[in-house]
Amino acid sequence: MKPTRYERGLKQLSAVDGDGGVRVVEALAQSFPDFATYLVEYPFGDIYSRPGLGLREREIAVVAALCAMGNAAPQLKLHLHAALHVGCTPTEIVEVVMQMSVCAGFPAALNGLSAVREVFGEAGIALPLPG
Amino acid sequence: MKPTRYERGLKQLSAVDGDGGVRVVEALAQSFPDFATYLVEYPFGDIYSRPGLGLREREIAVVAALCAMGNAAPQLKLHLHAALHVGCTPTEIVEVVMQMSVCAGFPAALNGLSAVREVFGEAGIALPLPG
Amino acid sequence: MKPTRYERGLKQLSAVDGDGGVRVVEALAQSFPDFATYLVEYPFGDIYSRPGLGLREREIAVVAALCAMGNAAPQLKLHLHAALHVGCTPTEIVEVVMQMSVCAGFPAALNGLSAVREVFGEAGIALPLPG
Amino acid sequence: MKPTRYERGLKQLSAVDGDGGVRVVEALAQSFPDFATYLVEYPFGDIYSRPGLGLREREIAVVAALCAMGNAAPQLKLHLHAALHVGCTPTEIVEVVMQMSVCAGFPAALNGLSAVREVFGEAGIALPLPG
Amino acid sequence: MKPTRYERGLKQLSAVDGDGGVRVVEALAQSFPDFATYLVEYPFGDIYSRPGLGLREREIAVVAALCAMGNAAPQLKLHLHAALHVGCTPTEIVEVVMQMSVCAGFPAALNGLSAVREVFGEAGIALPLPG
Amino acid sequence: MKPTRYERGLKQLSAVDGDGGVRVVEALAQSFPDFATYLVEYPFGDIYSRPGLGLREREIAVVAALCAMGNAAPQLKLHLHAALHVGCTPTEIVEVVMQMSVCAGFPAALNGLSAVREVFGEAGIALPLPG
Numbered sequence: 001m002k003p004t005r006y007e008r009g010l011k012q013l014s015a016v017d018g019d020g021g022v023r024v025v026e027a028l029a030q031s032f033p034d035f036a037t038y039l040v041e042y043p044f045g046d047i048y049s050r051p052g053l054g055l056r057e058r059e060i061a062v063v064a065a066l067c068a069m070g071n072a073a074p075q076l077k078l079h080l081h082a083a084l085h086v087g088c089t090p091t092e093i094v095e096v097v098m099q100m101s102v103c104a105g106f107p108a109a110l111n112g113l114s115a116v117r118e119v120f121g122e123a124g125i126a127l128p129l130p131g
Numbered sequence: 132m133k134p135t136r137y138e139r140g141l142k143q144l145s146a147v148d149g150d151g152g153v154r155v156v157e158a159l160a161q162s163f164p165d166f167a168t169y170l171v172e173y174p175f176g177d178i179y180s181r182p183g184l185g186l187r188e189r190e191i192a193v194v195a196a197l198c199a200m201g202n203a204a205p206q207l208k209l210h211l212h213a214a215l216h217v218g219c220t221p222t223e224i225v226e227v228v229m230q231m232s233v234c235a236g237f238p239a240a241l242n243g244l245s246a247v248r249e250v251f252g253e254a255g256i257a258l259p260l261p262g
Numbered sequence: 263m264k265p266t267r268y269e270r271g272l273k274q275l276s277a278v279d280g281d282g283g284v285r286v287v288e289a290l291a292q293s294f295p296d297f298a299t300y301l302v303e304y305p306f307g308d309i310y311s312r313p314g315l316g317l318r319e320r321e322i323a324v325v326a327a328l329c330a331m332g333n334a335a336p337q338l339k340l341h342l343h344a345a346l347h348v349g350c351t352p353t354e355i356v357e358v359v360m361q362m363s364v365c366a367g368f369p370a371a372l373n374g375l376s377a378v379r380e381v382f383g384e385a386g387i388a389l390p391l392p393g
Numbered sequence: 394m395k396p397t398r399y400e401r402g403l404k405q406l407s408a409v410d411g412d413g414g415v416r417v418v419e420a421l422a423q424s425f426p427d428f429a430t431y432l433v434e435y436p437f438g439d440i441y442s443r444p445g446l447g448l449r450e451r452e453i454a455v456v457a458a459l460c461a462m463g464n465a466a467p468q469l470k471l472h473l474h475a476a477l478h479v480g481c482t483p484t485e486i487v488e489v490v491m492q493m494s495v496c497a498g499f500p501a502a503l504n505g506l507s508a509v510r511e512v513f514g515e516a517g518i519a520l521p522l523p524g
Numbered sequence: 525m526k527p528t529r530y531e532r533g534l535k536q537l538s539a540v541d542g543d544g545g546v547r548v549v550e551a552l553a554q555s556f557p558d559f560a561t562y563l564v565e566y567p568f569g570d571i572y573s574r575p576g577l578g579l580r581e582r583e584i585a586v587v588a589a590l591c592a593m594g595n596a597a598p599q600l601k602l603h604l605h606a607a608l609h610v611g612c613t614p615t616e617i618v619e620v621v622m623q624m625s626v627c628a629g630f631p632a633a634l635n636g637l638s639a640v641r642e643v644f645g646e647a648g649i650a651l652p653l654p655g
Numbered sequence: 656m657k658p659t660r661y662e663r664g665l666k667q668l669s670a671v672d673g674d675g676g677v678r679v680v681e682a683l684a685q686s687f688p689d690f691a692t693y694l695v696e697y698p699f700g701d702i703y704s705r706p707g708l709g710l711r712e713r714e715i716a717v718v719a720a721l722c723a724m725g726n727a728a729p730q731l732k733l734h735l736h737a738a739l740h741v742g743c744t745p746t747e748i749v750e751v752v753m754q755m756s757v758c759a760g761f762p763a764a765l766n767g768l769s770a771v772r773e774v775f776g777e778a779g780i781a782l783p784l785p786g
Contacts, residue, residue: 028503031510031520034312035491035502042304043233043499050296053226057191061227064192065199065234068629070726071463072234072500074507095184096192098690102174103196103203105592105629106698107727109690110683114729117686127686159634162641162651165705166622166633173697174630181689199498201333202594203631205638229297235498236461237305238334240297241290245336248293258293305495315488319453323489326454327461327496330760332595334496357446358454360559364436365458365465367723367760368567369596371559372552376598379555389555421765424772424782427574428753428764435566436761443558464725465762467769567757577750584712585719585751589758592720596758619708620716626698627720627727 006037009045016048016055017082024078059083064096067112068104076112080119090125137168140176147179147186148213155209190214195227198243199235207243211250221256268299271307278310278317279344286340321345326358329374330366338374342381352387399430402438409441409448410475417471452476456489460505461497469505473512483518530561533569540572540579541606548602583607588620591636592628600636604643614649661692664700671703671710672737679733714738719751722767723759731767735774745780 003011013021029036048058059082066076083093097116101109120127134142144152160167179189190213197207214224228247232240251258265273275283291298310320321344328338345355359378363371382389396404406414422429441451452475459469476486490509494502513520527535537545553560572582583606590600607617621640625633644651658666668676684691703713714737721731738748752771756764775782 028506032487032491032506033521034524035494035506038304038308038491038494039499039503042300042308046300046304047230047233050226050229052220052222053230057188057223057227058230060188060191061195061230062234064195065231066500068196069199069235069463069500070724072498072504075500075503089183091183092188094687095181096188098181098687098693099178099184099189099192100196101629101690101693102178103193103629103631104200105625105627105632105727106694107627107721107724107730108629110694110730111727113683113687113690128688131689159637163618163622163637164652165655166625166637169622169625169697169701170630170634173693173701177693177697197631200594200631201331203629203635206631206634225294229294229300231498232297232300233499236334236494236496236501237301238328238331238337238496239498241301241337242334244290244294244297259295262296309492309495312488312491314482314484315492319450319485319489320492322450322453323457323492324496326457327493330458331461331497332593351445353445354450356556357443358450360443360556360562361440361446361451361454362458363559363562363760364440365455365760365762366462367596367756367758367763368563369590369593369599369758370760372563372599373596375552375556375559390557393558421768425749425753425768426783427786428756428768431566431570431753431756432761432765435562435570439562439566459762462725462762465760465766468762468765571754571757574750574753576744576746577754581712581715581747581751582754584715585754586758588716588719589723589755592724593759613707615707616712619705620712622705623702623708623713623716624720626702627717628724 005041005045007045008049009040009043012044012048013040016044016059016086017078018085020078020081020085055086056083056088059086059088060092060096063093064100064103067097067100067115068108070104070108070111073111073115076115077119080115081123084119084123084125090120090129094129136172136176138176139180140171140174143175143179144171147175147190147217148209149216151209151212151216186217187214187219190217190219191223191227194224195231195234198228198231198246199239201235201239201242204242204246207246208250211246212254215250215254215256221251221260225260267303267307269307270311271302271305274306274310275302278306278321278348279340280347282340282343282347317348318345318350321348321350322354322358325355326362326365329359329362329377330370332366332370332373335373335377338377339381342377343385346381346385346387352382352391356391398434398438400438401442402433402436405437405441406433409437409452409479410471411478413471413474413478448479449476449481452479452481453485453489456486457493457496460490460493460508461501463497463501463504466504466508469508470512473508474516477512477516477518483513483522487522529565529569531569532573533564533567536568536572537564540568540583540610541602542609544602544605544609579610580607580612583610583612584616584620587617588624588627591621591624591639592632594628594632594635597635597639600639601643604639605647608643608647608649614644614653618653660696660700662700663704664695664698667699667703668695671699671714671741672733673740675733675736675740710741711738711743714741714743715747715751718748718767719755719758722752722755722770723763725759725763725766728766728770731770732774735770736778739774739778739780745775745784749784
């Protein structure tokens with residue numbers, strides 16, 4: 001039997017961010033169960049599940065966008081964890097954020113690097129990266 | 132002898148976007164020569180030239196950011212061309228833009244897809260992509 | 263039999279914007295069929311179809327958001343048509359846009375009013391509105 | 394005698410947000426008295442006082458805009474309180490914020506819902522809402 | 525007799541942008557007379573008329589903000605004209621826009637420079653500026 | 656011998672923000688040494704060092720832009736300190752921020768004034784300013 005969008009989304013959410021993403025959805029579902037369902041179904045069940053782009057590339061795109069927009073700090077942190085989880089190297093992540101100094105300015109990159117420092121600290125990745 | 136930042140940037144600009152990027156810089160230099168120099172030196176000579184992230188990944192990040200910000204239409208078009216030039220597949224590009232519906236909303240993705248249609252038209256890529 | 267999300271979305275899209283919205287989706291489907299499907303399913307099949315908020319209120323919210331963001335001109339025009347279609351009065355629409363001068367600044371409101379003038383012209387609504 | 398813009402604004406501010414808005418203006422006036430005056434006069438004395446749009450609709454527009462912009466957290470919280478105060482139902486408010494996932498992306502809606510949870514907590518409204 | 529806010533605003537609008545600003549307000553008043561009044565009264569009658577900051581500095585601030593936001597092209601052009609009108613040198617204006625590459629990214633600065641080129645062309649200022 | 660971009664940038668950073676800016680760069684260099692170098696070289700060594708615009712005017716532009724964008728709180732605070740350091744009067748700074756209510760809306764100005772209150776407190780400047 002074909003999995004539903006929700007089942008596919010939950011599996012994909014796990015693939016993208018391990019337990020972290022699942023816990024976010026569970027917390028959200030306590031207060032806003034319908035939106036928690038949509039979050040699993042559309043972003044993860046529909047979009048992330050598409051075959052044409054790898055998870056590493058998807059996380060690069062998402063980290064870049066959230067860093068450039070600069071108004072979604074909790075989601076940026078979550079997707080920095082996710083980027084590590086799907087196999088982006090710490091160096092690649094720092095490079096994506098530094099690239100945003102060009103697209104969106106130095107404040108966007110600096111705030112992105114603050115989030116990186118926090119997330120790498122939680123993930124036990126020492127900074128500065130060996131260069 | 133080590134190339135200057137400008138030389139390295141010009142070479143990188145060419146690698147990223149072939150003649151298209153160089154023409155943009157030359158046109159800019161007619162009116163704003165100092166800023167044309169900075170554009171070659173910092174984004175391309177410093178950032179794009181760094182080894183830790185591939186050009187494909189850099190263009191995925193830049194396309195994502197510009198599409199999400201939604202206020203840089205000429206640069207988005209340029210970087211859609213660049214994404215093709217550095218080897219992103221048409222499918223990957225469309226996936227990155229669709230991913231932005233999650234990060235930045237459906238209008239951002241729809242306007243990104245309009246730019247994709249224009250750029251793919253110029254590049255002779257037929258739409259819809261074979262699915 | 264329960265309608266699918268797509269069927270429900272298409273019906274809702276029609277309710278929101280008459281033939282205008284349907285034509286936008288059909289044009290989109292020529293180039294990006296999957297995203298056209300998502301656009302029908304998630305925004306219209308899932309969100310617009312929810313019972314807890316009237317269509318008039320939804321369009322007030324959408325017009326306000328797009329006007330404040332200021333980077334989604336084609337979608338703002340479409341939703342100004344939609345606002346008229348679901349029964350917002352011309353006065354209400356102008357008030358929503360003027361309110362955005364407070365939230366997002368005078369340029370956002372001025373560009374919103376330019377879009378209003380264009381859409382009201384297409385809809386045969388004379389300006390200035392009788393006061 | 395006709396009330397001045399300031400008097401009209403203060404009365405309107407009270408109508409929109411009860412004591413909460415008045416306290417914000419009083420605190421602001423301690424440090425920036427001229428801007429406190431402008432805040433009463435233009436947004437409330439001029440715009441909110443206009444007859445063509447109800448207060449419920451104005452708050453729907455403002456909540457939508459602030460949630461979509463994503464860079465005005467204190468004002469979003471204030472206007473979530475105001476939306477309740479002028480008679481928007483909790484369900485309507487949650488619907489407006491979920492609608493922003495379409496206009497401005499899932500992060501905007503998720504951060505809006507976090508603000509909703511905080512404000513509803515302060516207002517004694519239990520979540521999840523009965524569905 | 526003390527001038528009204530409207531009279532003061534109209535005079536200030538003239539001081540800021542000569543006939544250009546007045547024409548914009550007159551055109552706006554054809555369709556949206558109330559908002560044209562607010563535009564004269566609040567931004568120009570209240571804010572621009574304040575003594576604590578020179579008009580040159582105000583225009584530097586406004587050009588910087590509109591260039592950084594990147595979603596208000598017509599207003600950016602108007603205020604580039606205004607900046608010249610109140611005595612900013614062409615060099616100062618170009619410097620402000622280039623400074624935005626730091627605050628808001630290279631696309632914001634590049635689009636700002638495109639607007640500068642257009643406005644300087646209309647004003648008969650040759651580019652590149654003698655350096 | 657001509658100073659390098661880095662040397663020129665460090666000197667300019669000191670001129671702009673005294674010890675505050677230098678400390679930010681040193682903290683950044685602990686985790687992200689390459690980006691700390693870029694931050695000294697491009698914004699300060701290249702852009703701030705240009706002769707065509709005074710430091711007071713540059714800080715007015717930067718404060719305006721960061722306040723209008725509303726997504727760079729730590730950088731706004733830093734540049735409010737810098738504006739004082741290069742000789743902007745407290746009144747001029749408050750005027751720039753109030754001007755942003757016109758460009759970017761009242762929430763942007765209100766959040767800018769909160770940052771001003773914090774920074775003026777740190778700098779020992781009493782509010783309200785004598786008017």
